[in-house]
Amino acid sequence: MKIVVTGGDGFLGWHLRTRLRALTSHEVIALTRRDFSRLATEARDAEAIVHVAGVNRGTDAEVEKGNVELADAVGKAVGASSGAPRLVFANSIQCGSDSPYGRGKAEARDILATAARSTGSTFVDVVLPNLFGEHGRPNYNSFVATFAHAAALGQVPDVQDRPVEVLHAQQAAQELINGVDTPGDATVEPAGEPTTVQSVWQTLQDAYRLYRSGDIPPLTTQLDVDMFNTLRAAMFPHAYPVRLTVNRDQRGGLVECVRCHGGQGQSFVSTSLPGVTRGNHFHLAKVERFLVLRGRARISLRRLFHEEVVSFDVSGDEPTVVDMPTMWAHNITNTGHEELVTFFWTHTLFDPNSPDTFAEQVEREANDT
Incomplete structure (x- = not known):
């Protein structure tokens, strides 16, 4: 039609x-x-x-x-x-x-x-x-x-x-x-x-106080999620990436990847060979976090129906998180010479019947209207 x-x-x-x-x-x-x-x-x-x-x-x-x-x-x-x-x-x-x-x-x-x-x-x-x-x-x-x-x-x-x-x-x-x-x-x-x-105002202010250091505020209702996504859009891209604290001792280091104050979530880890790109899709509502654990990568994003591509170069040597704004196409590319290990987190459990994941190239095509 x-x-x-x-x-x-x-x-x-x-x-x-x-x-x-x-x-x-x-x-x-x-x-x-x-x-x-x-x-x-x-x-x-x-x-x-x-x-x-x-x-x-x-x-x-x-x-x-x-x-x-x-x-x-x-x-x-x-x-x-x-x-x-x-x-x-x-x-x-x-x-x-x-x-x-x-x-x-x-x-x-x-x-x-x-x-x-x-x-x-x-x-x-x-x-x-x-x-x-x-x-x-x-x-x-x-x-x-x-x-x-x-x-x-x-x-x-x-x-x-x-x-x-x-x-x-x-x-x-x-x-x-x-x-x-x-x-x-x-x-x-x-x-x-x-x-x-x-x-x-109280919801947005409370969410910001938690989120400015990387914590995820309570996402127990759809209104919570929608308000949080609205706030994240207002913070993007100037508030990213968010640097995480590495706690070190004689044994090595420890990084808290996600601190969620309510709701549910799902975590997973991927590996990518040099030059491999993952993603090239967007979400309507899903909150998704990227964190490189080992290697070097470029995270690139483009708001739908817009030209500008925003990119962040990240490394496992300095753990930082970039949370994907809704309705922005995004991908992650291994730009290093070793295997890339990336931690991902979403605020919902994966539902194959409603994955909220839609294919979209970050690099804008000529017929994209």
């Missing part, structure tokens, strides 16, 4: 693309604000359009009018298409509120619903609560992104406590994917995780 995603380089758009890449074989055309002029052309033979692009910062007029104009462009593209592409809208719980954003989202919803009806297509309105997740922009996408970056920099943000529901962007992305397959018109209102603003 050909799916056009508007706002493909935004926070939710990026998460949606990573999930589509991992879990489906759909042809995904990601459109950014810079190439929105291609929308009508790409929509001609599209089977679905997921409208994620939006405006949530600017003057009152820019926010309200901007969301309406984006929806109007999508509606016109649908009307000019040769088929009847299904429309899925990434809406907000603020839709309909008496604010520029709320009014703009409500009018955008109505425009899209009308466009779908006019072509005999279907419209799925996905009404999302407060989103958070890896690579959110501080002071822009969500208060969680702001808090995560503050914790990563050792800062204390202004915390105004209130009850709040939060939903990880990968869960939101799955709801949008489900919308592509939903028969008929529908309004979907996924529930977030109930918490408070103060609790979110």
Whole structure:
């Protein structure tokens, strides 16, 4: 199926693309604000359009009018298409509120619903609560992104406590994917995780205090894991690699590879001959740790749909850990002249039915969209 995603380089758009890449074989055309002029052309033979692009910062007029104009462009593209592409809208719980954003989202919803009806297509309105997740922009996408970056920099943000529901962007992305397959018109209102603003800050701050020295905080709930992965993204790459303390005496040395304060995990060790590369995959949620015990290696990583490759040269002579950020392709190459011995740890037990491991070369291919 050909799916056009508007706002493909935004926070939710990026998460949606990573999930589509991992879990489906759909042809995904990601459109950014810079190439929105291609929308009508790409929509001609599209089977679905997921409208994620939006405006949530600017003057009152820019926010309200901007969301309406984006929806109007999508509606016109649908009307000019040769088929009847299904429309899925990434809406907000603020839709309909008496604010520029709320009014703009409500009018955008109505425009899209009308466009779908006019072509005999279907419209799925996905009404999302407060989103958070890896690579959110501080002071822009969500208060969680702001808090995560503050914790990563050792800062204390202004915390105004209130009850709040939060939903990880990968869960939101799955709801949008489900919308592509939903028969008929529908309004979907996924529930977030109930918490408070103060609790979110405390969770991130406590996790940082443990993790800055390499300890793994308690990962007993999915919200714990999602918050930790959000924090790790804010800390990457400036906080890595993490140097470990080698305790030495007359017998030799001892290194604590993983100190986990709660949850489960699995450890394993691999050997690699000189020049051998392992990995070239990514994970959606799994926390994975690399630690070279003997030999020399280069650990390389690339965020999905981005060009830059980040590399760390590590050695068993100076034990350091690099934890793989979620939704980054990564590999490890033996760059020495002897056998490489590497310790790996993941926060979950391996499940062959749901391995959360998806092939992706670190070196970006020319057709990677």
